[in-house]
Amino acid sequence: MFFDSDLLMSALRALTPILLAALGGAICERAGVFNIGLEGMMLMGCFTAVATSWFTGSPWLGVLAAALAAAAYSLILAVGTVTLRGDAVVLGVAMNLLAVGLTSFLLRTVFGVQGTFDDPSLAGLPLIGGLSPLAYVSWAAVAVAALMLSRHVWGLRLRGVGEAPDAAATLGVSPTKYKYAAVLVSGVLCGLAGAQLALGNVTLFTENMTAGRGWIAVVAVMLGRALPLGVLLAALLFGLAEAAGFRLQGLGLPQQATDAAPYVVTLGALFLTTARRRRRVRPSSTGAAS
Amino acid sequence: MNNRILGALRSPITFSVLAGVLIGALFLVGTGADPIASYEAVLTGSLGADGIGSTLTTGTSVLGMALALAIPLRAGLINLGGDGQMVLGGITAAVTGLYSPLPAPLTVVLALLAGMAAGAAYAALAALCENHFGVPLLVSSLLLSYPAVSLASYLARYPLKEPGSSLPQTRSLPDGVALPAFGDSTVTWGLVLVVLAAAAYWFTDQRTAIGYEIRMTGLNSRFAAYAGVERRGLTLKLMSVSGATAGLVGAIGVLSFPYRFVDGSLTAPGYTWTGLTAALLATAAPLGTVVASFFFAVLQVGGLAMERTTEVPRELTQVLQAIVIVFLAARLRFPSRWFNRRKEAV
């Protein structure tokens, strides 16, 4: 049996960081902020989680610190695109690059190593029922997000801000406040995602350990049309693809094929959904002025 | 003339670069290093007699990738698949080099062309995803990049692997199948090719009708479309040229020392992302892209030199680069008050 409970567990393990980050991306999208800096925010979370856990001995403090650090990092996007009206795409890409450089720099200056920090006494997160506690947090977050967005007063106002900020402003709802809030929430969620990556499945920090998951989260937001449940399904698709890939590796397929599998699968899913839906194109201009 | 200099000084680019340098200095102080000595090491290490060769070699790849990204960026299109296109270009050049029956100089030309064609075709694929499937270019180009790198990696480690070696690399290219170098340095004719590409870009951008259409599309795509500029055709053409340029960089890399395709060697230095930041810093303008690429090559090579002499981690230059772009993206600039001596529109 190819599709058995082991595969599912493997998929769920891969799912958590992507789901958390994608949820953050979705909330930003609903608020009208195009956040592709998820990768960078996650990576900051990874490093902060490992560093804090190392120095305090507590993985839980690591999780907390990761959430706070990533939220602080997300302010770059908030200030840059909401207050200063800069280009969100360029800002997001820049934040991803900065995070890689910054975490590698800190890896060397704080831990004195290059490449990977991997100490056996680094405290990781305990498993509950075979899964990290953050996995359960992520599912709860989906439920909370779905409820808040569709039924809560704040959710309604956030959706209004995302759809028509001018209209919201004339009603006394501050687009700035809601956009900042959305970005900070995404920062917290990405911080948790990073903590999960660095203290959950494994307990170490490697340079650039997010390895494109933040980008997959961006795609998951598109696939899931920025709905919490949609994003869950999209992230699950990726998780299954990755888990299936590992399984196929065990059956003799070269590692490179399984590395590529999730991306191919995601791309295929995008074809199917966007081809049917036609016009869901994001403005691709970055204002390249002469 | 005065106005233009003031205008350049006031531009967000100046502010961002200054901000980056300052914040970099803060980091240096924070780690207990001397900022002046460190920056001095960066400059002497990259521009001095010992370092200039490295800088130009690095600059070849950085400028090449910067052009690859700037060309579509000028029309507002983002190609994030540079790694994949470059790597495919490299492996194709390697295969061509290894199996071509032609004499060496012709093989070199053929390998370069083959690399360009491979990169062009793969980038065109991303363009087709956007044109016919509605998948945003940003996403399709990025998602396609990973499988391409994986494919090249697989080829280098299995079918094309050098027999008897444990390293993930192809056989060495036959004698003579290499880009001629300048003297003893690592700088090859690849630099000339890339500079020619930059010149071609400048000319097209500033002096041709299609360059005009590209610029207008970048400034207001609806305007260009209304006036009859076919966006789909333009996207396909620009992405093909972009991919070809990235493929050229890959081919140049393979046809230079160590004259083989080594899995990961093309992507490890991060030329694609450095090139992207250079293109962004220059807002894809041709001359600006050349200057910015050189600037970032100086930082990258100088960073290594800085690390050797001051023990400051070379990643600092990466941080500096990214900070410059962050500030640029936030469009910060010196307040006009600081420059207002006469009331003129600058």
Add this chain to the structure above:
Amino acid sequence: MTPPRADAPDVAVELRGITKRFPGTVANDAVDLTVRRGEIHALMGENGAGKSTLMSILYGMTRADAGSVLVDGREADFASPGDAMAAGLGMVHQSFKLFDSLSVAENVVLAAEPRRFGLVDRAAARRRVRELAEEHGLAVDPDARVGELPVGLRQRVEILKLLHRGARTLILDEPTAVLTPAEADALFAVLKSLAAQGRTVILVTHKLREVLEGSDRVTVLRDGRVVARLVTAETSADEIAAAMTGRAVELDRIHAPGTPGDVVLAVSGLTTDGVSEASLTVRAGEIVGIAGVAGNGQSELIEALAGLRPTTAGRVTLLQQDISHASATERRLKGLAYVPEDRHAVGTAPAASVAENLAMGHHRTTLSSRGLLPPAGVRAHARQLIERFGIKAPTPEVPASALSGGNLQKLLIGRELAHEVPLLLVEQPTRGVDIGAIQNIHDQLIAYRDAGHAVLLVSAELSEIRGLADRVLVMYEGRITASYDKNQADERTLGLAMAGGASREAVTVEAVD
């Protein structure tokens, strides 16, 4: 509903000595405005007279440089629209501030939601909408998605929003710009009933007919100052118009007709999204105007003719050549030029220089040879056009965004006219343009026609259509429902046709071969 306080003063809103300056201009110059409770008060003036600025000060969107605002007799200092709303004011903007993907009920209650444990009480919201709708004659389905509603109903949602918040004074900015005459009548019925309940209505508009029929008093602004305070029943259209423009205005100037020649454009059975079976012809030396309330398919028709919108059926010929499936580029090459209605988003690239903007369309024809585009040629071309069309730009190198609205429009029209092609499509040529430039643009269009070209004109301004067109077509719900010669096209007939009341007899269209 919050009835006005029994002891409230007679004056609902008073503005005293309001002055507001922007760089280079005085938008409001010591303006005094008094609006009595329970009246419908019209604030009139041309574009740029200062009406919008004054209202944005009243509504807390901007701060005045001098003067004071009194609401219900008390001095008010609004820092935001929220403050103004709390004081009982409510504004319906010219472009609606609605959330298309949300329901009517959600739009009405957003930011003033009925709650249950922090969640929105949807049932209560629906109930509230139904109650208000019934009470004020503004029937609308609370669960309908606003994005799918026609314009008239969307406006109702805007008004319901204000009533939900207990607005006692409603400000409506150009409310009938997008309504048919019949819908406008329905709106005024609602406004009159609101006034009868003791609410106050301020109408910001430049439409004489509605002011004369629907308002109690009129205040006229010109160049930022109050130039007339009139009682509607005691004044006339001429008096108001003269006050608005400062001179005896030739209302609805009608230009001399052209001399039509051969058929240039022939369309038969054109069908696309929003247009069904449109057929028309335009001859050389004539202007054909398409009248109709915005949103009845005019934009879609023009876009289809320009090659920017795919069609599902129909045949289009230009100078007897079939262009039904030609691309936008091909159509331009075969002799088509197009002035779109949105000059900022479509017609120009504001960040590019004036010269670069003027080159578009010419860059592959007159300005280039073998694909090359010499910058000197672009500059010379720009200088030529700047002089010919009187575009006020300091140099051709400044960005187009530095130009005023009227000058940008001159740039756009000048560029397209300079193509000197047989067919010109033009939409809303004088929208947002001051009156001096309007005359100039109209003269240019007439001159283009008289030079032997064909012009197809779409405009929401009936006076513009009636003044320029040799023949007038009316579009309603995607169909061309009526065709009139210049002398048949009076306002009443056109208005009736625009509202769907055109005669059932088939419109005679020239046979297309």
